Amino acid sequence: MSAWLRQHRQALAAALARLPRIGGALSALVIGIALSLPAGGYVLLEGLRGLGTRMTLEPQVSVFMRADAKRADADALGAALKADARIARIRFLPREQALKELSAVQGMGEVIAALGKNPLPDAYVVEAKDGSAGALDALAADLAKLPGVAHVQADSAWARRLSSLAAILRSALWLLAAVLGVGLVAVTFNTVRLQILTQREEIEVLKLIGATDAFIRRPFYYLGLLQGLAGGAVALAIVAGTLVLLNREVATLAESYGSSFRFAFPAPGDALAILAFAGLIGWLGAYLSVGQQLRMVEG
C-alpha cells in the first residue's frame, strides 16, 4: 500500500516537473481561455435567470395614464382599481414624484432640466393576487381598457421572454462546452503524444527492465489531469476577473433601476464542477493518447 502510494507520488512529481518543460502553461492557457467561454456564459446566464425569476415573483402591472389626464381622472382610476377583486394592492405614483425619482438618478438631472416640463404621466403600480403569467396578462388587458389609461405594462411578459431566451442560451452553452471539450481533449492528446515521443527511449528501457504498463502510463495520466486542472483554474480566474470588471458597470445600471443586482461569482460547487470537467478532459486526452502511442512504441 505504501509502495503503491509512493509510486503515485513519484508519478505526480514527475508530471509536475515535466509540465512547465513541455509548455504546460501555454496549453493550460489555451484550455482556460476556451473553457472560460462556456463557464462565463453559464455564470452570466444564471445571473440573468435569477433576475427573471425574481421579476415573476412580483406580480406587478404598471398602469400609465395619459399625459393630459387630470388628478381627478387619476382618483377615479384609483377607485376603479381598488374595486377590482383580482388586485391585491395599488400604489399611486404621481408624475411629480416620478420626476423627482428620475432626477435623482445620476446624469438624468440635467436631461430633465433641459426638457423644461415634466414628460412623465401619473402612474399606478398594481400588485395582482394571482401571479401566474396568464392571469397577469388578462388583468393587464382589462386595465388597458379603463378610461384615462394610456399604456399598461405587465412585467411578466419580459420575464417570460427572458426565461425562454435563457433556455435557448443554456442549450447553446452546453453545445459549446461539448464542442470545446472535444477540442480540448485533442489539445491534451497532442501534448501527451509529443511527451511520449520525447520519452520514447525511457519508455522502451523501462519496459525492458520490468516496469508494468500501469507504471509507465501513470505519469502521463497525471500530466493530462494536471494540465486540465490548470486550464480549469485559468478559466475560473478569467471568469472571476471578467465579473469584477463587468459588475462595476452592472452596478451603475442596476442602481438606476433601484436594484442591487450583481452577477454572482460561481458557487464553490460550480467552481469545483468546472475544475472537475477540465481535469476530466485532460485525463481523457491523456488516456486516449497513451493507449494509442504506447502500442506504437511497443511496435
Added chain:
Amino acid sequence: MVSFAAVGKRYPGGYQALREVSFTIAEGDLAFLVGRSGAGKSTLLKLIPAIERPTSGTVIVNGQNVGALKRAAIPYLRRNLGLVFQDQKLLYDRTVYDNVMLPLAFSGQPAREAARRARAALDKVGLLARERANPIQLSGGEQQRLAIARAVVNRPTLLVADEPTANLDAESAERIAEIFVEFNRVGVTVLIATHDQHLVERYARTVLRLEEGRIA
C-alpha cells in the same frame, strides 16, 4: 535455471533465426554463447526475457514457461533478470546515479534502501565516484559497467549479457569479464553472448555454440 527445449524462432517474413535449439543452464553456471554474427545469438537471448517469443518449443526460465507467459506477467519475469544489452540502452538525459535508480523506481523499496542499493551497485562496478556524471561523459567501458550496475541493482538470480565486451579494448573487456565472474562467484547465474574467444577460454564453464540457428 534456463532450459530450452526444441526452440524455433521464425520472424515474420519467413527468416528462421533458430531451429530446434535445446540446452540447459544450471543454477550458478557461468555460460558463454558463441557463434558468428547472424548465428542467432541475440535472438536466443531475447527469448529469455520474453522480448521475443518462440514460434515453436518451450523456453523455461526460473521454472516459468516464458513463451506462454501472459503480457501482464512479463514485467515481473524481467525484474528477476539482469539484462545487459548490446547497445546498453542507457538514458543520457540523467545522471549515472539516476540510471541505476531506474529499476528501483517500481520495485517497491523505501527511498533510503533504494539509494543504498544503487550506490552498492555502482561501487561494485567501480563507478561510485562518477555517480553525478552524465553517461555521455563515460568511456565505452564505463558505460558498459554502468549498464551492468543497472542490471544487477535489483539483485537478479540470472544475468544475461549480449556482447558486453564488443568494441572495447582488451583491458576494459577484461575488467567487464571480471565483474561478471565476481557476480557469478556470489551465486548469480550468468549467460554471456560473445565473439571474444579469449574470454571464453579463460572463464567459461559451459559453452553453447550456435551455427546458423542450431546448437553445434
